[in-house]
Amino acid sequence: MPTVRDVAERAGVSIATVSFVLNGSKPVTPATRQRVEAAVAELGYHRNELARALASRKTRILALAHPTAEHRFGSSTTDFITSAARAARARGYHLVLWPIDTDGQEIHDLLGQGLVDGVVLMEVKLDDPRVDALAASGTPYALIGRTRDPAGLVHVDIDFDRSVADALDHLQDLGHREIAFVTAERPGYGPKVRSEAAYRRLCAERGLEPLLLECAPTAPAGQGLMPRLVERVTAVMLMNEYAAFGVLTGLARAGLGVPDDLSVLSFTSPDMGALADPPLTTSHSPGAELGSLGVHALIDQLEGIEPSAPRLVPCTLVPGQSTARRP
Amino acid sequence: MPTVRDVAERAGVSIATVSFVLNGSKPVTPATRQRVEAAVAELGYHRNELARALASRKTRILALAHPTAEHRFGSSTTDFITSAARAARARGYHLVLWPIDTDGQEIHDLLGQGLVDGVVLMEVKLDDPRVDALAASGTPYALIGRTRDPAGLVHVDIDFDRSVADALDHLQDLGHREIAFVTAERPGYGPKVRSEAAYRRLCAERGLEPLLLECAPTAPAGQGLMPRLVERVTAVMLMNEYAAFGVLTGLARAGLGVPDDLSVLSFTSPDMGALADPPLTTSHSPGAELGSLGVHALIDQLEGIEPSAPRLVPCTLVPGQSTARRP
Known part of the structure; x- marks a missing residue:
């Protein structure tokens, strides 16, 4: 060279x-x-960019810290990671991957190496020892997701209030009044807690009777909800993408059909929804956008650019053939 | 600190x-x-690991170069990336992500920055300008996948010969003799070219009549193959995971069923196969294992450890309910 x-x-x-x-x-x-x-x-x-970086006491390397086992709903994690890496490169940074456990010790050890200028933390939990480790380290960071009380923390997240409202709007516009909401069994998971709260609040505001269920994130678990669920509601929203497929199977086995006997809306990617028969009405999380926004929020902080307000981005509803007018 | x-x-x-x-x-x-x-x-x-790294003229940073738009069959790319990052950490390295175009210029520019000790290149094409750029740079590298002539290149890949043979064995053991193979339209894509070649060779060796088809990687495209395909074969293997779902839908709409009228085997993850009704017999690519092996092959090279022979890893067949004895 x-x-x-x-x-x-x-x-x-x-x-x-x-x-x-x-x-x-x-x-x-x-x-x-x-x-x-x-x-x-x-x-x-x-x-030699690295020598130059050291001379400026900045490495221009950022870490994307993400859980080793993770189940981001409705979006490809690959889109998310790729988009974050591209956003970093566009501003002259590199992104290292830190698959980490959720207990805070691993991120503490990695921070101690002095390699990175800042950290983007994915899949933030309501109570998250990794956020405490970051705060204690003095290393700048941005969160994708929110702790229980995110005031003052640089973060971007899904706008769960708006996403659930949009889904309910879609089903109510079709005449549905009995609308169940099925999430996955995952205690303390922010997206679950926030979307369930939004559903309860919106049902109260709109005079709807809430029916909140949870099941394992598998097709058989969704199948197990049928045909009982049809006796209680005419539509169901699922933030449990695998169970949604089971709902279709369970209905078919009971001689029932979608959307004639039940309208089904799934929080998942349209690609995934297209695999079902009929193709599902979906609402997909803004994975790529959040990856990019999180990186930009961190770099703004590093470069002393005035922080914008925390960004909440709604999911995008894409009508399919699994929702129809109430029978 | x-x-x-x-x-x-x-x-x-x-x-x-x-x-x-x-x-x-x-x-x-x-x-x-x-x-x-x-x-x-x-x-x-x-x-300060970075200062130490510079003193030794090694950064202990590796790059994982992967295409920005990519369709790895039968495995979660997230598993792959996470496993690669963990393997790097286990040996004291960091992994930066380089989402790159496939033309070679972008990787050339990145290599010029001198940040990384070596590169793992994912989704290698049969003719790949990125491999030429790596060779010209003098930077050590390892490939996940193979060029047309991989002799002398450090690489790990799927054992397509063995994977297709295992799938055929499974179906032949069930009495099938007319077995179609459906791939996705993607010219020059190594996994497609190698698995098609394996299928042709194995059919010739076993006295089977080959029926090789391709279609777009979508459920409707798979649906379009039905019910015509049933007139010609009693079993189908698909290296086109989205089309496999369409095959089921297409059969159902023609009043036919799986596995009674057609046995279906899909090269995809068991998680994905579990979404279908009936749950699919799957053969899944060893994504996590390849990610880890690729990183170890690169680090062995960097540390002067005698290279092991290139590793080819077969897919794993998991019987589901979509394959049965020939009617």
């Missing part, structure tokens, strides 16, 4: 002059600048 | 002595070692 010395020789200038041009640290004549830039291009010279 | 000076003060020794203990660079008395180690533990001192 060519060195700064090679560039200086090729351009016929001193190493210091090359440095002046590359760092813009001292004015040089246009002719000299041109010679240096030509030599850089001809040799394919790149500065 | 405590410094090496703090450790020295607490232990009542010189900074040089702390360094001797931490680096093992000079023998010290057991009592001194104990004092230093106690001070390190009490203060929660961590060496």
